[in-house]
Amino acid sequence: MKDVRIVSRRFGTPNSHTLESALADGAYMRLKEAFAMGPEAIVARVDASGLRGKGGGGAPAGSKWKLMPREDPRPSYLAVNCDESEPGTFKDRQIISKDPHLLIEGIILTCFAIGAHHGYIYIRGEYAPFQKILQRAVDEAYAAGYLGATVDGFDYPLDITIHRGAGAYICGEKSAMLESLEGKRGHPRLKPKQKEPEWYFSNPTLVNNVETIATVPFIVYEGPEAYRAFGTEQSPGTLLFAMSGHVERPGVYEAEFGTPMLEYIEHFGGGVRGGRKLKAVIPGGASTKVLTAEEAAQTTLDYETLRAMRSSLGTGGMIVMDETTDMVAALKNLLEFYRHESCGQCTPCREGTGWSDALLQRVLEGRGSAKDLDTLLELAETMNGKTICVFAPAVADVITGFLTKFRSEFEARTAG
C-alpha cells in the first residue's frame, strides 16, 4: 500500500502548527510562482487535477471555481467549511491543529485564483481547542506579512477571518453555513436550476471544505498530473480517510482513492478489534448507507465504486462494527442524531426524523410490530427527494440501509 502524504505530510513533525516549523518545511516559499502564473492558470490546474470536494459531496472543485465571476462589481468571497460534524469524521480537525499554515496557504492561492480578498473559515463551535491553534497561525501569518495589505510583498490585500459556529450539524451544508455566516439560523437555501455561485450578502462566494483547500498548494506547485498520479481516473488523488468504532487502531490515515476497504482497515487500522468478526461498515460518515461485511470485502475506496454499490464515499470516515453490534441500537443512535439535527424547515424532514425515531424507540423497547418496520421504510421514502437539502435523503439512506440489510435483527425485536 502506497504511503502517500499530500496533506498529512507534516502531521508527525514536532510543533508542526507553528510558523517557524512550517517555514522550515517550505510553507509560503513558492507563492511567487503562483502569483506569476496568474489566477486563470491556477483555476486551470485545479480543474485539470480532477480535485473533488472533500466535505462529503465529492463535486469537482474546478467546476465550482469556474463559476466565480471575473468581471463583477461586487466583491467575491471564499468561505472555508470547517463545520466538520458528520459522525465518524475527524479529519479537518487534524489539518487545522497540525498544519494550519497549509490551510492558510491554500486559502491564499484560492482567493487569488477567484479574485477574493477575504476568506472566512467557518469553524464549528465545539472545535474551540483547535480554533485557538488556527487563530494563532492566522495571527502569525499576518505578523509575517503573508496576510494583510500585501501577501509576501505581492500587491494583493487579503484577510482571513475565523467565524465560530455554535452547535448545528446542518451548518455544514454549504448554503446553511452561509446563512449562519450572515448571522441567521442555519436553514439551507433552495437550490437554483442552473449552476451559479453561492452568495454571501448577495456577493459571489465559493465554499470549499478545509481538506479541499489544503490540497490546493500541492496541485498548484506540483501540477495536476502529480495529483492524478494517485487514485483512480474518476477519483484522483488522496483523502484523509478515517476509521473509528471496532478497530484496533482508530484514527485518520491518508490514502489514495481506489484502496480496497478491507486492506485499508487491516493495514492502517490493525483490523477488527480483538480479532473479532466484521459485521458491517458505514463507509463515509453516518450519512452514507451501511455496508455488510460481504459488501465491504468488495469495496474500493472511491466515489464511483461506492456509488455503484448504492452507497456513497461521503467524508471517508469509516465506522467499523463487529459481530457484537446490536444493529437496532446502532440505527436508534443515528436516528436520534438526525432528529436532533434537523433544521426543521421542511415538513418531511422535521416530522420524519421525529416520527422514525419514536417508532424505533418502540421497536427497541419490544413494543413494536412488523408493520412499524414497514412504516419506517415508508417514512424513508417520504424523506427522499422532497426537501430543500440532502439531509433528509441521507436519513432515508440510513434507514433503508439498516432495515433492508439487517432486517432479521429488527424483526426479531417485533411482536409480529
Next chain:
Amino acid sequence: MSFAFHDQTLEKIAALRERYPQPQALVLPLLWLAQEQEGWLKPGVFEAVAALAETAPMEVYRVATFYTMFHLEPVGTYHIQVCKTLSCKLCGQAEILEALKAKLGIGVGETTGDGRFTLSEVECLGACGSGPMLQVNETNHENLTVEKLERILEGLA
C-alpha cells in the same frame, strides 16, 4: 442589572465589524462574546447584540435558540458534555456516562446543587477515533476510562 459589553470588548467588536460586509454577520460573534462575559445569555443581551448588529432583539433571540451551544439559562461552572453518537457509543460511552452520573449525583440535563457541574449528552464532537470522550467547557478529554474520570473531576478545582 442590565447587560452591557465591557469597554475592551466594544473595541474588539468595532475591529470585528470591519471584517464583514454587513453588521448582521456580527450576531453569532456577539452572542459568543456576551456568553463568554456573563456565562449565559442573560436579560439585556439580545437588546445589546441587536443594537450592534443592526437588527431586532427578537431576531437575535430567534437565532440564539437555533444553536445548541448558546445558553438561555445559567449553566454550572463546569459544563460537562459527553458525546453520545455512534462511534463513541460503540466504544463504551454508556459505561462512562453511568459512572459520571453516579459520581456527580445528577442525571443528564441537570446541574449539581452547588452549581459547579452541569451534565449534558451532545452529538458527535469530532473525536471519533479517540472515544469515548467528553468536553468540559472548551477542553477535550478523550480516550476515557472510568479511572480517568476520577482524575478529570479532581482536576476541576
